[in-house]
Amino acid sequence: MNKILITYSTKTGNTKKVAAAISELNKGIELKDISEVTNLDYDLVVVGTWIDKGTADTKALKFIESISNKKVAFFFTLGAYPDSQHAMDCTKNITELFEKNNNTVVGHYHCQGAIDPQLIEFMKKSFGADHPHGPNPERIKRWNDASTHPDENDLINAKKAFEEIFKNF
Numbered sequence: 001m002n003k004i005l006i007t008y009s010t011k012t013g014n015t016k017k018v019a020a021a022i023s024e025l026n027k028g029i030e031l032k033d034i035s036e037v038t039n040l041d042y043d044l045v046v047v048g049t050w051i052d053k054g055t056a057d058t059k060a061l062k063f064i065e066s067i068s069n070k071k072v073a074f075f076f077t078l079g080a081y082p083d084s085q086h087a088m089d090c091t092k093n094i095t096e097l098f099e100k101n102n103n104t105v106v107g108h109y110h111c112q113g114a115i116d117p118q119l120i121e122f123m124k125k126s127f128g129a130d131h132p133h134g135p136n137p138e139r140i141k142r143w144n145d146a147s148t149h150p151d152e153n154d155l156i157n158a159k160k161a162f163e164e165i166f167k168n169f
């Protein structure tokens with residue numbers, strides 16, 4: 001197998017969980033927090049990020065912008081539903097960030113991730129139900145639905161997706 005790096009940015013641990021699950025696929029895979037990456041001497045660089053305002057969070061964004069001419073794959077966790085337009089837009093945004101610097105995206109995966117309870121409290125206190133981030137019934141349901149993710153199934157699906165991707169490496 002070629003050299004594979006899995007690196008992730010995480011605020012509350014969701015993205016790290018997915019990264020750890022994927023890294024179990026093969027002992028040769030290196031798993032690193034994004035702040036610990038010192039070189040990009042790998043055949044495939046896999047970047048995990050949490051979604052902040054519809055794209056990769058600041059740390060992952062900076063890292064992605066520093067990569068060029070590599071084979072890459074990515075995964076992300078987000079508060080929105082995985083089959084939502086928002087999730088599709090995030091996939092598109094992150095793909096474009098990589099492709100801007102001539103990287104080749106060989107695959108990607110995403111799943112829902114529990115939203116920081118402090119942020120939910122903040123949104124409940126600060127916004128009315130008609131605000132774009134306010135606590136209307138639909139949004140409260142989505143926050144509750146996200147709270148159990150990533151779950152066992154998400155991790156199994158992440159492994160399946162990356163097993164396919166790693167076949168070519």
Ligand SMILES: Cc1cc2nc3c(=O)[nH]c(=O)nc-3n(C[C@H](O)[C@H](O)[C@H](O)COP(=O)(O)O)c2cc1C
Pocket residue numbers: 009010011012013014015016049050051052053054055077078079080086112113114115116119
């Ligand atoms: C400041 C902040 C901004 C966020 N922005 C979005 C967003 O734009 N879209 C979304 O679907 N989820 C958003 N989320 C939810 C996180 O992406 C989600 O909970 C993710 O799983 C957190 O991953 P982590 O535990 O690895 O930090 C946001 C969360 C925070 C704290």
